[in-house]
């Protein structure tokens with residue numbers, strides 16, 4: 829199946845997130861090309877989505893830190909349901925970030941066709957700005973050399 833995966837192709841589908849103190853770095857980091865993920869300063873564990881408390885040790889000493897933007901495909905599917913009339917199929921994935929086993933983002937895969945995606949495929953972050961210019965959606969594309 830061919831999924832429409834060009835960056836920007838699914839932009840009309842994107843709802844603007846509610847931005848708060850905990851997630852503002854995550855949604856705005858793309859302005860600087862930075863994938864900002866919450867990390868605990870007490871135990872060092874990373875976690876997502878952002879929250880004011882560490883899920884590992886319950887410390888309140890948490891905050892956004894720049895992640896590498898590299899990861900692997902942990903799972904994926906092709907959405908074919910036209911939730912908005914006329915929309916094209918697109919790829920939804922869990923990307924496991926390189927920083928820590930189990931650290932996953934739900935995202936879209938772009939710049940790749942569904943038949944070329946595989947589990948554990950190396951991917952890298954790419955940002956798609958909202959037209960308002962205040963939110964950047966972290967999406968993932970195959971890392972160089974990841975597909976045949």
Ligand SMILES: [Zn+2]
Nearest residue numbers: 868871882885
């Ligand atoms: Zn912790």
